[in-house]
Amino acid sequence: MEEQRRPLTMREKADFDISSAKRAIQQGIVKPKILRQCWECKKYLEQGNMYCEEYAYGTLPEYVMFPKKECEKFVPNKEISFDECDEKLYGGIIGHCIGDILGVPVEFSSREERCTDPVKEMRAYGTYSQPFGTWSDDTSLSLCLIDAIGKDGDYEVVANNFIAYMENGEFTPEGKMFDIGRTTQLSIEKMKQGVSPIECGMKSENDNGNGSLMRILPLAFVKEKYSVEQMSEYVKNISALTHGHIRSIIACEFYVEMAYSLYKGNGKEDAYRSAIKYITDKYACSYPEEMQIYSRVLSEKILECNADEIRSTGYVVDSLEASLWVFFKGNSYKEVVLSAINLGGDTDTIGAIAGGLAGIHYGLSGIPTRWIQSVRKLDFIKEEIEKFEEKIQ
Numbered sequence: 001m002e003e004q005r006r007p008l009t010m011r012e013k014a015d016f017d018i019s020s021a022k023r024a025i026q027q028g029i030v031k032p033k034i035l036r037q038c039w040e041c042k043k044y045l046e047q048g049n050m051y052c053e054e055y056a057y058g059t060l061p062e063y064v065m066f067p068k069k070e071c072e073k074f075v076p077n078k079e080i081s082f083d084e085c086d087e088k089l090y091g092g093i094i095g096h097c098i099g100d101i102l103g104v105p106v107e108f109s110s111r112e113e114r115c116t117d118p119v120k121e122m123r124a125y126g127t128y129s130q131p132f133g134t135w136s137d138d139t140s141l142s143l144c145l146i147d148a149i150g151k152d153g154d155y156e157v158v159a160n161n162f163i164a165y166m167e168n169g170e171f172t173p174e175g176k177m178f179d180i181g182r183t184t185q186l187s188i189e190k191m192k193q194g195v196s197p198i199e200c201g202m203k204s205e206n207d208n209g210n211g212s213l214m215r216i217l218p219l220a221f222v223k224e225k226y227s228v229e230q231m232s233e234y235v236k237n238i239s240a241l242t243h244g245h246i247r248s249i250i251a252c253e254f255y256v257e258m259a260y261s262l263y264k265g266n267g268k269e270d271a272y273r274s275a276i277k278y279i280t281d282k283y284a285c286s287y288p289e290e291m292q293i294y295s296r297v298l299s300e301k302i303l304e305c306n307a308d309e310i311r312s313t314g315y316v317v318d319s320l321e322a323s324l325w326v327f328f329k330g331n332s333y334k335e336v337v338l339s340a341i342n343l344g345g346d347t348d349t350i351g352a353i354a355g356g357l358a359g360i361h362y363g364l365s366g367i368p369t370r371w372i373q374s375v376r377k378l379d380f381i382k383e384e385i386e387k388f389e390e391k392i393q
């Protein structure tokens with residue numbers, strides 16, 4: 001007989017956090033002293049008493065960072081200002097990052113698990129034992145591209161940033177990489193051996209994970225500087241640094257086109273249709289079998305699907321479909337990203353892909369401030385966007 005699932009009690013949730021936090025300390029991922037992040041709950045920490053209303057019981061050990069899990073009153077100690085910024089540019093990049101952050105603690109969890117314990121707020125620890133506000137490879141590898149463009153760099157510069165990420169933990173919140181896809185790792189190994197970067201990507205049909213789609217967003221903001229042909233070549237080559245199969249390239253081209261259209265101020269439907277037209281015009285004759293693979297996207301049928309027809313896996317087609325589905329289902333940035341996360345599966349990447357679209361569409365001011373201010377190394381990300389913005393104008 002199938003076991004009845006039940007929601008976790010607060011005690012069980014807290015125990016899970018404690019064991020995850022202990023692991024993080026043991027593995028040297030975090031130091032106990034930097035665990036105190038919830039300003040709202042700081043008073044409990046100062047009293048050496050972790051009691052809070054949300055958990056509503058006894059005393060928790062001191063190393064629990066975020067006792068009032070899902071605390072809406074979180075106030076950071078240092079606010080970073082985004083006055084007069086380009087709402088859609090910053091909204092897209094930071095929205096992508098926050099989608100990633102929300103998914104990191106629950107990556108690989110099942111849909112059933114997310115139904116019994118839905119993510120409603122930013123969380124800490126979980127899958128990778130990482131502290132509050134930690135972003136993963138989706139953001140790191142996007143920052144590698146943003147940084148390279150900000151330096152007027154070519155494919156070599158992007159490749160060197162990828163190597164620095166994998167080898168030295170650059171472009172990470174903690175100076176240490178904790179998450180990388182197999183195809184991406186193998187491709188970066190080739191870059192290290194001196195292979196021309198755009199030849200490094202894997203090209204077999206089995207190499208169609210979402211690893212290039214999850215880091216392609218920055219190209220949506222540079223599209224205007226190039227002709228249609230040049231841009232297509234650029235997107236193809238940036239995907240092919242790690243993912244060189246046509247299926248991954250089509251996903252990236254579709255996503256960049258749609259994100260660009262949103263960036264130009266078009267509505268969701270218009271942006272979606274311009275991406276469908278772009279891909280169909282370009283690939284219908286040369287890759288009819290790929291058009292079949294993407295038929296639910298290109299026919300808009302994906303929008304009529306029920307949740308149980310949406311597969312939230314790391315396969316590039318599934319991830320694109322899931323992101324489109326949540327983007328159209330939600331009526332705010334928050335609704336879009338939370339429904340992405342609560343599909344379970346490859347939560348951080350689908351959160352990031354959907355979060356990028358939603359961040360552009362709803363703008364930076366459409367993203368909850370407490371989430372923006374919770375992003376680790378937010379000042380670093382802001383500086384990278386500023387350098388990038390100078391170069392794309």
Ligand SMILES: [Mg+2]
Pocket residue numbers: 136137138179348349
């Ligand atoms: Mg990730």
